[in-house]
Amino acid sequence: MNADTTTGDSPAPLYAARKKVYPQKIQGRFRNIKWALMLLTLGVYYFTPFIRWDRGPNAPDQAVLIDFPGRRFYFFFIEIWPQEVYYITGLLILAAMALFLMNAVAGRLWCGYLCPQTVWTDLFYAVERLVEGDRRERMKADKGGWTMTLVMEKLTKNALWILIAWWTGGAWVLYFADAPTLVRDLATFNASAMAYMWIGILTFTTFLLAGYAREQVCVYMCPWPRIQAALTDEWALNVTYRYDRGEPRMSVKQAKRTEAKGEHAGDCVDCYQCVAVCPTGIDIRDGLQLECIQCGLCIDACDTVMDKIGRPTGLIGYDTDINIARREEGKPPIYRFIRPRTIIYAVIIALVSAIMLWSLATRQQLDVSVIHDRNPLFVQLSDGGIQNGYTMRISNKHLQPTDFELSLADLPGASLNVIGIEATDTPWPVIPVDPDTTREVRVLVSMPDGTSLPATHPFSFVITDLETGEQATTSDFFRAPEPAN
Amino acid sequence: MAEKEIDKLSGVETTGHEWDGLKELNNPLPRWWLWVFYATVVWSVIYWILMPSWPMLTDYTRGIRGQSQRAVVMQEVDALKTLRAEKGAGLADADLAEIQQTPAMLEFAMANGRSAFGDNCAPCHGSGGGGFKGYPNLNDDAWLWGGSLDDIHQTLLYGIRSDHDETRFGDMPAFGRDELLTPDEVFDVANYVHSLAGMDTAADANLEEGKTLYMDNCAVCHGDEGKGMREVGAPNLTDGIWMYGSDLDTIVDGINNGRGAVMPAWVDRLDPVTLKSLAVYTHSLGGGE
Structure with a gap:
């Protein structure tokens, strides 16, 4: 062993304590998109079981129903028997290809806007902010030790979380039985032990994952960040810090002085607002990284600051590696959404959809x-x-x-x-x-x-x-x- | 405080371990991951206390829950038996034809019959009822004792040459062994029987003599034309279906030593619903009348 590289007798720690993330409240375009998508996805999830679909007297009238005892899956006009689960294979191929295509076009759209982990975590953060206040208040309260107010706030927050989690678990079981009947049975304690057990399990997992595990799920548990690194390319839009414009970072005052000297000053004022709003607690200016779910909130934060100091927005924005390189060379940006990668994904999606539709349309009775x-x-x-x-x-x-x-x-x-x-x-x-x-x-x-x-x-x-x-x-x-x- | 060594390429701190110039990077695991590991260790101890786990010299630790997979299986078997009894209850009062004409009862009878057939009948009759030498094929339409639902049910209940009082009984004498016929006479009769089914006969056989002997000794059970008689289980000798085989030596052997295949009585061994199921199942194999 080379003596120069040997460390001393105290080894580096093998386990890292978690750094708690306190995302700050932010308003803006991407925040609005996220609110709208949250409303849509949660609405679909919570209310789909109550949609009725008349199939005549010998079949259930629930639009979406997974009927395990009857061994049938109903989806609006589609009814699938157990020997037809190969349709699920088609759905899985479609889901994978849609993810790949999203990635090739604009990065981790799934992670940032649609993934249940993101949506519920976002909702739970909103509750936390409502009860305990914004970033600074929460950080201060957590540092200040236990006070009566803090205990009350934490209790309220957790109670609200459990309520949401319980409702989430409750909605889940409605997909497996006639929803109105089950709701009545659940309320009168006449539902099966299985239903209560599943509600309990999903209440617990929702509470734990959205309330406490949060970004840890994305960073340590989910395989998707690893896979997506292999799927993105230089043409794909990603949430990007335009370092060509931002560097070197300096305050507004110093920038004035630097420019007065005739030197170049970057647009980034190093205000750390992008870090403050980040739900995974990273610095987007370090470049594309697996912890980044590309939710776009740092774009909103940066745009707000740029507006305030009168600089053009878009220091952080959806951009490609190629365009950064081109701007540095003084060339106009180019975007290429139609390229072999996206064409292949689109063709596979079209093909699999066509095969599935054809087999559904010609499905024999x-x-x-x-x-x-x-x-x-x-x-x-x-x-x-x-x-x-x-x-x-x-x-x-x-x-x-x-x-x-x-x-x-x-x-x-x-x-x-x-x-x-x-x-x-x-x-x-x-x-x-x-x-x-x-x-x-x-x-x-x-x-x-x-x-x-x-x-x-x-x-x-x-x-x-x-x-x-x-x-x-x-x-x-x-x-x-x-x-x- | 040891000085840190940072790997230049990745910017990650190393553990200081090096093998052949390769250094181990220290990307620390989240601490909660470690706690999850400890939680599994704690859980394993809880599991040892609750569930059967450790092997001992002559026994094993049984756990305070008293969990036993065998008991679970027995419970499931009992539940299945109860369910089967419920589903089969209708068969107890229904007559056999009604069972066969009612889809729900037929479905139960076929499933129940198939499994009971596999357990009780297949050793002699074959898994598909195809039979072996001396054990009749139940798929064809040749029946020694009758192939109606009731005939089959009767045979199942009391057997053939069984030890039950109600058993079906027929006797094929050992004409040769008991010296009722001489070997030459047996040879002639056997050839005459061969001719009844339209099969080749030996050139040196006296068919006239064979016919006379047949009429005197055999026709009483097998009929003048050799069509058999179900009351005594005497087989039809004119069709192409032979339980022991159709070659001359086998027929000579049958006349010399007699035949007396035994079918046990099942009335005391299987429940009435299963016996009815078996009758319907056997009837449906291919030759039911």
């Missing part, structure tokens, strides 16, 4: 699947005929009882028998299936003696909705003994 008996594959009947047995499952996704006709294709001369369905004068058996359910039936197919059959003969089962004429087909095989040579 009936489905049939069949399993051939494994043992025995076939039996010989006493008259010499050959019989195969199948287990068939018919899904009726209609919300009314439906009659399905079962027929055979590509197996001429075969006879068909469905256990539990009495033979009638119709050429093919008709199987009634209850609404929004599946029915399993045993199906026997036989070929008369003397038919020349290969060992394996492919054919299809066809079910037809007698009312709408809609059809579904599934193919299988008719098995017979190896033909004698």
Whole structure:
């Protein structure tokens, strides 16, 4: 070991105490956007379960409902069965691509404006500010030791937080049952223990994450800041300190003196307002960093100061690395939103959306699947005929009882028998299936003696909705003994 | 106070540890992370107290909650049995045809029958009821004792040649072993039986003699035309379905030594709903009448 680089016997601390962040109140364009988006996202979250959607008598009338006992997912006009969860895969691809596209266009729009962690933390900060006052008051109170006022304020704040957290957890469970009924049951203490437990868990996590963990979630728990570093590029708009304009920093007075000497003075007056309003407690002037959620509040803070001292706004703003370099060379800024990266993301989004819409639009209201008996594959009947047995499952996704006709294709001369369905004068058996359910039936197919059959003969089962004429087909095989040579 | 060493490239303080010129940077973990770790340690102690955890020499620490996975499983099994009994209650009073015609009952009977078949019947009849030598295939339409729902139910309840008083009983004598027929006579009868099913016969067999012997000895149970008789479980000899095999040696063996396959009585071993379910399930396998 090199003696020069050896440190002494007291090692550096391996754990860092958290620096509490006291974001200051700020007004401005981005603050207004954030308020509007908070209203929108929380509104969607809290009130969606109460939207009604009439589906007829045999299905729930809640627009968005995850019905675990009934194994159905309802989303307005869409109803998804468990075997159709691949739609969720499509949604996840869309969500990922939308995030990538946002990032390629304007950085961490998700983190700064839409992420639940951001929205609820923002709301909780607003409550804290309301109860305990703004940044300076809070810092002073925390330093001043416990007083009766502070205790009262902290109690009030935490009570309000718990109330919001409880309402958040309460809204969550409404997505899993009929909302008006559940609200009544919850209020009269008649809801299931599961509902209360989930409300409890989500109340706790909301309270903890939005009230206390705050920026720690973004900095230490969330993988997204790490991923987004790999997704951004020199063309992407990011909340940027325009150091070409700001440096060297100095006070207004000193700037006057410097300029009088004919030297260049930066526009940044080093007032630390951008740091004071930052919800993650960083200095944007250090450049793009993973702690920065790009909420734009430092832009509002800086613009306010620049307005006051009569300098042009936009010292901090959405900008790209390329434009900073160009300005330093005296060239006008250029913006390029349409570039291979954004085109690829947009194409993938369009493609996946199109595939999902197409599959939703052509989604059949009936489905049939069949399993051939494994043992025995076939039996010989006493008259010499050959019989195969199948287990068939018919899904009726209609919300009314439906009659399905079962027929055979590509197996001429075969006879068909469905256990539990009495033979009638119709050429093919008709199987009634209850609404929004599946029915399993045993199906026997036989070929008369003397038919020349290969060992394996492919054919299809066809079910037809007698009312709408809609059809579904599934193919299988008719098995017979190896033909004698 | 030790002097700090700052890594020039990253601007981060090092721990002072160095391996082959590589220095470890000290990006300190948040302290609450450490507290979370301590909390998990504390939780593990709580867990040891509450739950079964430590192995001992002959036993293990059981925990004050008395949690036992076996007890949980037994509870779940009991709950399932209760649920099954509720769902199957309708079957107890329904007759078999009604069960088969009512979708909800049929669904229960098929599921219940399938599982009971796997537990009780599959060892002899095969998992799909395909049968083995000496154990009939239940998927075809050849029935020794009848293939209606009631016939199958009866067979299930009391068995065949079982130890139950109500058992079905039929006797195929050992014509050769008991010297009721000579080996030559057995050979002729066997060939005549082969001819009944339209199969090849040996060139040196006397079919006329075989027919006479058949009429004298066999027709009483198997019928003049060899169509069998279900009252005594005598199989139809004219179809292509042979429980023991259709080659001449097997038929000779059957005539020499007799046949007497046994099916146990299940009436005292399975509950009535399960027996009904099994009857409906077996009937639906492919050959129900």
